[in-house]
Amino acid sequence: MLTKKQHELLLFINERIQDDGVSPSFDEMKDALNLKSKSGIHRLITGLQERGFIRRLPHRARALEVLRLPETAAIGPNEVKNFPASVSPNIIQADFRAARAPSGGSKDAVELPLYGRIAAGTPIEALRDHSNHIDVPASMLGRGEYYALEVDGDSMIEAGIFDGDTVVIERGETADSGMIVVALVDEAEVTLKRLRRKGASIALEPANKSYETRIFGPDRVKVQGKLIGLLRQY
Numbered sequence: 001m002l003t004k005k006q007h008e009l010l011l012f013i014n015e016r017i018q019d020d021g022v023s024p025s026f027d028e029m030k031d032a033l034n035l036k037s038k039s040g041i042h043r044l045i046t047g048l049q050e051r052g053f054i055r056r057l058p059h060r061a062r063a064l065e066v067l068r069l070p071e072t073a074a075i076g077p078n079e080v081k082n083f084p085a086s087v088s089p090n091i092i093q094a095d096f097r098a099a100r101a102p103s104g105g106s107k108d109a110v111e112l113p114l115y116g117r118i119a120a121g122t123p124i125e126a127l128r129d130h131s132n133h134i135d136v137p138a139s140m141l142g143r144g145e146y147y148a149l150e151v152d153g154d155s156m157i158e159a160g161i162f163d164g165d166t167v168v169i170e171r172g173e174t175a176d177s178g179m180i181v182v183a184l185v186d187e188a189e190v191t192l193k194r195l196r197r198k199g200a201s202i203a204l205e206p207a208n209k210s211y212e213t214r215i216f217g218p219d220r221v222k223v224q225g226k227l228i229g230l231l232r233q234y
Contacts, residue, residue: 009044014066023064109135117152118192140229145171159207168229180227
């Protein structure tokens, strides 16, 4: 699942490559998506690369290759399916709740709300879904409020977090430097990264050498929770 802007950019790049045999410039992409700066395009390109939709060809300018198109490609660049009208497609809209005992379940397990997939790469939709829950060991939790998210992407693999894992998050707006957090960037994108504080700046650091650390001013990043556990099915 892609954000609307990622979807628009991917289709634009694919169309230009098909027509001209070369990918568009960052300025052309910026103008096509009505963005104010090329930094937004860089962020979208990185997200598409991490999701496996495109790749950069080394040692060549304006060299992007489209590896695959989303299932929604047939509906046009200005539409994305399956987003509830009342929910922003980019931001976690979670009604965080205290952990509760599962109905009819073990007293040693606690039921948490399970929300949509979050990128362990570049932001992806994490949409509220009241119908999904997951049981986690009670010993994993303290007295706070918790929720769970499915991981989509490979940028945290060196921290032992893999695509398809379920991460358990303790709700909170603060985190120490070095913690893995759910971070909201520019009120528009959500990602799972290691937080580093460097003076007045905040770095969101991947755990995969293939991806870049991103650095922001303190007013651009809001912590929405910190990682306290991980569940994996084989």
